[in-house]
Amino acid sequence: MxxxxxxxxxxxxxxxxxxxxxxxxxxxxxxRLGEVATNDSAAFLPADAEATRAQELSGRFVDRQTTPALVVYERTSGITDADRQRVAADAARFAEVPGVIGPLPPPIPSQDGQAVQVVVPIDDGEGERIGTTVERLRDIAGGDRDGLTVDVAGPAGLLADLIEVFSxxxxxxxxxxxxxxxxxxxxxxxxxxxxxxxxxxxxxxxxxxxxxxxxxxxxxxxxxxxxxxxxxxxxxxxxxxxxxxxxxxxxxxxxxxxxxxxxxxxxxxxxxxxxxxxxxxxxxxxxxxxxxxxxxxxxxxxxxxxxxxxxxxxxxxxxxxxxxxxxxxxxxxxxxxxxxxxEPQAEQGMWRRIAGFVARRARPVWLVTSVLLAALALGLTQLGATTLGQSDLFTQRTDSVVGQEVIARHYPAGTGSPATILVDQRAARQVAEVARTVPGVAAVRPVTGDRAGPPDPAAPPRVVDGTVQLEATLADPPDSDGAERTIRDLRAAVHRVPGANAAVGGFTAINVDTAAAATRDQNVIIPVVLVVIAIILALLLRALLAPILLIATVLLSFAATLGLCALVFRHVLDFPGVDASFPLFAFVFLVALGIDYNIFLMSRVREESVRRGTRAGVLAGLAVTGGVITSAGIVLAATFSALAVLPLVVLVELGVAVAVGVLIDTIVVRSLLVPALAYDIGPRVWWPGRLARANGEREARRAG
The missing domain is CATH 1.20.1640.10 (Multidrug efflux transporter AcrB transmembrane domain)
Structure with a gap:
C-alpha cells in the first residue's frame, strides 16, 4: 500500500x-488586461442601429473620425480681456497636442458673457490614448485661477474619466x-x-x-x-x-x-x-x-x-x-x-437545530418567507423611476461632470455634442426646417466645406455621395432624459419627410439606441437563461418538479433583491437611476449564481434521500451543507462588494445587487424556503423520477 x-x-x-x-x-x-480593453460606447452599438448607420455616413464628411473635448472657462462676474487672451493662448497650445486635429474652431463665448468654450477635436484613432490626450489638455488649461474656473468636458472628457476609473x-x-x-x-x-x-x-x-x-x-x-x-x-x-x-x-x-x-x-x-x-x-x-x-x-x-x-x-x-x-x-x-x-460537526450544531425547526414548521416557514420576499419585490416600482445618464456614471464629481454643468448653465446644453442628421441632398432643406420645429432643438445648421472658422449661414452645405450632414444642437444636456426624448421626436419628424432617407446619430442617439437594444436583450435572453437552467437542473436531479420549484424560488429572490436595491439606490445611496444594462446583468448573475446554492443543497439532499428517504434527506442535506454554503455565499457577496471601490455607479449597483441577492439566496432561500418547501412536498418533489416512487413507498411503510 x-x-x-x-x-x-x-x-x-x-x-x-x-x-x-x-x-x-x-x-x-x-x-495587462487594460492594454486590450475598449471603452468607446459607439463601438458596442448593434450593427443595425440607426446611430451606427449615421456614424458610418458621417465618417465620409471627415478625413478622420474625431471625439470632441470641450474646454470651458467660466467667470461668474464676466469674462475679462485677460481671460480671453488666456483662452486664445491655451487654444493655440491645444492644437499642438499629439492626437488633436487642427486647426481648431474659434472659441465660442456665451451670450451672458460669463463663459468661453473651446472645442478640441481628438482623433478617434487614438483609441485608449484619448485619455492621455485629455490629460495633456487639462495640464495646459491648468487649474482655477483668480475666480476663473477651467474644466474639460464633452465626450472625450467623459471617456478619459472612464479610462482613469478602469485603470x-x-x-x-x-x-x-x-x-x-x-x-x-x-x-x-x-x-x-x-x-x-x-x-x-x-x-x-x-x-x-x-x-x-x-x-x-x-x-x-x-x-x-x-x-x-x-x-x-x-x-x-x-x-x-x-x-x-x-x-x-x-x-x-x-x-x-x-x-x-x-x-x-x-x-x-x-x-x-x-x-x-x-x-x-x-x-x-x-x-x-x-x-x-x-x-x-x-x-x-x-x-x-x-x-x-x-x-x-x-x-x-x-x-x-x-x-x-x-x-x-x-x-x-x-x-x-x-x-x-x-458525523460532520454541522449535523450536531446550529444547522441541525435549524433543520429541526424547518421540520416542525415546514409549511409556515415557506409561506412566511415567500410573503416577505414578495413584499420586498414591491420596491421594483422604484427601479425605473429615473434613467442613469452618462454624466451620472460616477460616484464622484469628475472634471467632465463639472464641465458639463458649466456648459448647461451658459449654453444650449447640447453644444459640443450635437445630433447629426444625414439626409439626401434633395430633401436637406426640408429636413432642416422640420428639425427646427422639434421641441428641444435649439439650432440646426449644415456642415459646410470650411469648419475652421465661425459658422457662415450663407455657406453652401457640403455634399458627399449625394448626402448632406446637418448638426442639431439640443437644448438639454446630451446625456439627459430630455435630450433622449428630443432625439426620439427628431427621428419621428425627419423620417416623415418623403425621400429624405434620414438617419439621426450622435452622442445622445447612441444612448437611445443602446437603451432600446438593452430592452430587447432582456426580453430575449432572460427566457433562454431560464430554459437552460431548467434543463441542467432536470438532468442533475433527474426530476421535473424540483427544478421548477427551484427556479421559482430564485426568481422570487431576484425580484426581492431588485426591489430592495431599488429602495437602497434611491433613498440611501441617492443614485439618480440604473444603467440600461443593469437589469439583464443582475438577472444573469443573480439567477445563475443563486441557483448554485440550490444545486449545492439539492444535490446533497438527493444523495441523502437515496439513503434515508426524502424528508430525512432534506434535513440531513441542510444540516451538512448549511455552514459551507453560508460561508460560500458570504465570500461571493464580499467579493462582489469589492466593486464598490471603483467610483462608477453601474459597477457599484451591480456589486450591491449581487451581494444582497446572494445573501438573500444563502440565508433565506436556501436555508429556509427551499428546505421547507421540499420537506412539505415530500417524495413528490422528485416527480416523475424513480426516487419519488421509491421514497413514497418507503415513507408510506414508515407511516403504516
Missing part, C-alpha cells in the same frame, strides 16, 4: 508543479478582492495554513483566465471593456472560493471516515465534483446566452466571464485537490480531522 501511496503523492506533486508553471507563465497577463481594475480592485477573500478564509477555516490552498488556486484561475482573455481580445476574437474586466476579477475569485469551500468541506468530512488522505479526496471529489461542475456549467451557459444580445458590450461580457468560470472549474477540480492531498491532515492544523467515523 505504501507503493500506491507513493505513486499518488508523485502524481499530486506533478499536478501541483505543472499548475505552478502555468501560473508563472500566465501570471503577468493578470495585470484601477488591474491594481486596486484586484488587491481589495484578494484581501477580502483572505480575511474571510481566515475566519472560516481558523487555520494559518489552509487558506493558502484556495487563494493560490483562485489566483491561478484568474491568471489562466486573464491570459486567454488577453490573447483573444488582442486578436479581436472577443471585445473586452472595463466593465467586463472588473466583473471577471470578482467573479473568478468569488466563484473559485465557493468551489474550494465546497470541496474542502467534503474533504474534511471524508477524512473522518478514511485513514489515507488520497482515499478521502477520491470520495470527496466524487461527491462534490458533480455539484461543482453542474454549478459552473449553469453559470457558463447562462453567461454564453449573452451572445444572443444585440449589444456588443453584452456579447463581450458573456465569453469573458464564461472563460473565467471555465478556468476556475479546471483549476479547482485538479490543482486544489492535489494541493490538499499533499497537505494531508496537516493542512487543517490546528484543527486536524481524525479518522473517527464521526
Amino acid at each position: 505504501s507503493g500506491r501511496g507513493g505513486r499518488v503523492t508523485l502524481v499530486a506533486l506533478a499536478v501541483v508543479l505543472g499548475w505552478l508553471l502555468v501560473g508563472a507563465v500566465t501570471g503577468p497577463f493578470a495585470g 484601477a481594475i488591474d491594481g486596486t480592485l484586484l488587491l481589495v478582492t484578494l484581501c477580502v477573500v483572505l480575511v474571510i478564509l481566515l475566519v472560516v477555516y481558523r487555520s494559518p495554513v489552509l487558506w493558502i490552498f484556495p487563494l493560490l488556486s483562485a489566483g491561478t484561475s484568474f491568471a489562466l483566465a486573464a491570459a486567454f482573455v488577453h490573447l483573444l481580445a488582442d486578436a479581436d476574437v472577443i471585445t473586452l471593456n472595463g466593465q467586463a474586466q472588473g466583473i471577471l476579477t470578482v467573479l473568478v475569485f468569488g466563484a473559485g472560493t465557493d468551489y474550494a469551500l465546497l470541496l474542502v468541506a467534503r474533504y474534511r468530512e471524508e477524512l473522518h471516515r478514511h485513514a489515507r488522505p488520497w482515499d478521502a479526496m477520491r470520495t470527496a471529489w466524487k461527491g462534490a465534483a458533480p455539484a461543482i461542475i453542474a454549478s459552473g456549467g449553469t453559470v457558463i451557459l447562462s453567461l454564453l446566452c449573452l451572445l444572443l444580445s444585440s449589444l456588443n458590450s453584452n456579447r463581450a461580457l458573456g465569453p469573458v466571464a464564461a472563460i473565467g468560470i471555465a478556468a476556475t472549474l479546471l483549476v479547482m477540480l485538479t490543482f486544489l485537490p492535489a494541493l490538499l492531498v499533499l497537505g494531508g491532515r496537516w493542512a487543517f492544523w490546528p484543527r486536524r480531522p481524525r479518522e473517527d467515523e464521526a
Whole structure:
C-alpha cells in the first residue's frame, strides 16, 4: 500500500508543479488586461442601429473620425480681456497636442458673457490614448485661477474619466478582492495554513483566465471593456472560493471516515465534483446566452466571464485537490480531522437545530418567507423611476461632470455634442426646417466645406455621395432624459419627410439606441437563461418538479433583491437611476449564481434521500451543507462588494445587487424556503423520477 501511496503523492506533486508553471507563465497577463480593453460606447452599438448607420455616413464628411473635448472657462462676474487672451493662448497650445486635429474652431463665448468654450477635436484613432490626450489638455488649461474656473468636458472628457476609473481594475480592485477573500478564509477555516490552498488556486484561475482573455481580445476574437474586466476579477475569485469551500468541506468530512488522505479526496471529489461542475456549467451557459444580445458590450461580457468560470472549474477540480492531498491532515492544523467515523460537526450544531425547526414548521416557514420576499419585490416600482445618464456614471464629481454643468448653465446644453442628421441632398432643406420645429432643438445648421472658422449661414452645405450632414444642437444636456426624448421626436419628424432617407446619430442617439437594444436583450435572453437552467437542473436531479420549484424560488429572490436595491439606490445611496444594462446583468448573475446554492443543497439532499428517504434527506442535506454554503455565499457577496471601490455607479449597483441577492439566496432561500418547501412536498418533489416512487413507498411503510 505504501507503493500506491507513493505513486499518488508523485502524481499530486506533478499536478501541483505543472499548475505552478502555468501560473508563472500566465501570471503577468493578470495585470495587462487594460492594454486590450475598449471603452468607446459607439463601438458596442448593434450593427443595425440607426446611430451606427449615421456614424458610418458621417465618417465620409471627415478625413478622420474625431471625439470632441470641450474646454470651458467660466467667470461668474464676466469674462475679462485677460481671460480671453488666456483662452486664445491655451487654444493655440491645444492644437499642438499629439492626437488633436487642427486647426481648431474659434472659441465660442456665451451670450451672458460669463463663459468661453473651446472645442478640441481628438482623433478617434487614438483609441485608449484619448485619455492621455485629455490629460495633456487639462495640464495646459491648468487649474482655477483668480475666480476663473477651467474644466474639460464633452465626450472625450467623459471617456478619459472612464479610462482613469478602469485603470484601477488591474491594481486596486484586484488587491481589495484578494484581501477580502483572505480575511474571510481566515475566519472560516481558523487555520494559518489552509487558506493558502484556495487563494493560490483562485489566483491561478484568474491568471489562466486573464491570459486567454488577453490573447483573444488582442486578436479581436472577443471585445473586452472595463466593465467586463472588473466583473471577471470578482467573479473568478468569488466563484473559485465557493468551489474550494465546497470541496474542502467534503474533504474534511471524508477524512473522518478514511485513514489515507488520497482515499478521502477520491470520495470527496466524487461527491462534490458533480455539484461543482453542474454549478459552473449553469453559470457558463447562462453567461454564453449573452451572445444572443444585440449589444456588443453584452456579447463581450458573456465569453469573458464564461472563460473565467471555465478556468476556475479546471483549476479547482485538479490543482486544489492535489494541493490538499499533499497537505494531508496537516493542512487543517490546528484543527486536524481524525479518522473517527464521526458525523460532520454541522449535523450536531446550529444547522441541525435549524433543520429541526424547518421540520416542525415546514409549511409556515415557506409561506412566511415567500410573503416577505414578495413584499420586498414591491420596491421594483422604484427601479425605473429615473434613467442613469452618462454624466451620472460616477460616484464622484469628475472634471467632465463639472464641465458639463458649466456648459448647461451658459449654453444650449447640447453644444459640443450635437445630433447629426444625414439626409439626401434633395430633401436637406426640408429636413432642416422640420428639425427646427422639434421641441428641444435649439439650432440646426449644415456642415459646410470650411469648419475652421465661425459658422457662415450663407455657406453652401457640403455634399458627399449625394448626402448632406446637418448638426442639431439640443437644448438639454446630451446625456439627459430630455435630450433622449428630443432625439426620439427628431427621428419621428425627419423620417416623415418623403425621400429624405434620414438617419439621426450622435452622442445622445447612441444612448437611445443602446437603451432600446438593452430592452430587447432582456426580453430575449432572460427566457433562454431560464430554459437552460431548467434543463441542467432536470438532468442533475433527474426530476421535473424540483427544478421548477427551484427556479421559482430564485426568481422570487431576484425580484426581492431588485426591489430592495431599488429602495437602497434611491433613498440611501441617492443614485439618480440604473444603467440600461443593469437589469439583464443582475438577472444573469443573480439567477445563475443563486441557483448554485440550490444545486449545492439539492444535490446533497438527493444523495441523502437515496439513503434515508426524502424528508430525512432534506434535513440531513441542510444540516451538512448549511455552514459551507453560508460561508460560500458570504465570500461571493464580499467579493462582489469589492466593486464598490471603483467610483462608477453601474459597477457599484451591480456589486450591491449581487451581494444582497446572494445573501438573500444563502440565508433565506436556501436555508429556509427551499428546505421547507421540499420537506412539505415530500417524495413528490422528485416527480416523475424513480426516487419519488421509491421514497413514497418507503415513507408510506414508515407511516403504516
